[in-house]
Amino acid sequence: xxxxxxxxxxxxxxxxxxxxxxxxxxxxxxxxxxxxxxxxxxxxxxxxxxxxxxxxxxxxxxxxxxxxxxxxxxxxxxxxxxxxxxxxxxxxxxxxxxxxxxxxxxxxxxxxxxxxxxxxxx
DNA sequence: ATGTTGACGGTTG
DNA sequence: TCAACCGCCAACA
Numbered sequence: 001x002x003x004x005x006x007x008x009x010x011x012x013x014x015x016x017x018x019x020x021x022x023x024x025x026x027x028x029x030x031x032x033x034x035x036x037x038x039x040x041x042x043x044x045x046x047x048x049x050x051x052x053x054x055x056x057x058x059x060x061x062x063x064x065x066x067x068x069x070x071x072x073x074x075x076x077x078x079x080x081x082x083x084x085x086x087x088x089x090x091x092x093x094x095x096x097x098x099x100x101x102x103x104x105x106x107x108x109x110x111x112x113x114x115x116x117x118x119x120x121x122x
Numbered sequence: 123a124t125g126t127t128g129a130c131g132g133t134t135g
Numbered sequence: 136t137c138a139a140c141c142g143c144c145a146a147c148a
Contacts, residue, residue: 007145026130030144037143039130044146047129067130074129084129 005120007038008045012057013119014111015046018064020091022108023101025068032116043073063087070103 005013010033018024026046027039035041046062063084067073072095074080085095093106111119 030130035144037131038145040128040143041130041145043129044127044144045129048146050129062129065129068132072129080129 007033007035007041008048010120011042011045012060014116015060015062015065017111017119018061018108020061020064021093021106023064023066023070023088023093023103023106024108024110025066025070025103026073027068028110029065032111032113034113034116039068064093064108066101066103070101070106072099072101 011029014029014032025039026042027036029042030036030038033042042065046065049057049060049062052058072081072084074084081099085099088095088101093101095101
């Protein structure tokens, strides 16, 4: 086990499982990966996607990951936030005027522990 | 090995 | 309700 899957890779694998039309939060993703306090790291993994060119990283639905309260939390340019809102609306997720999604309505059920383990190849 | 950095999250004022 | 702080944790320089 000299080559544990990098945390970021786990994040990507899990985010790819989020079906269209629903969302989750950075914290929930971190929790599913058994690292309850690594929400920030999940966000970091998402931001790292911007620089990726490989097609393998282009199919990751990063727009379905929001803040714990359903709000788009991207810092930096407003352009990024606007794009995320647009992508979400395209798949049927309603985004409020203040870039907020009703997480109670669109929340993804998530994966069970054993499903996560299976996904990560143990 | 040590310090800095973040697309977070919960608490506090 | 909103803003500021502080604690978490892996990736990177």
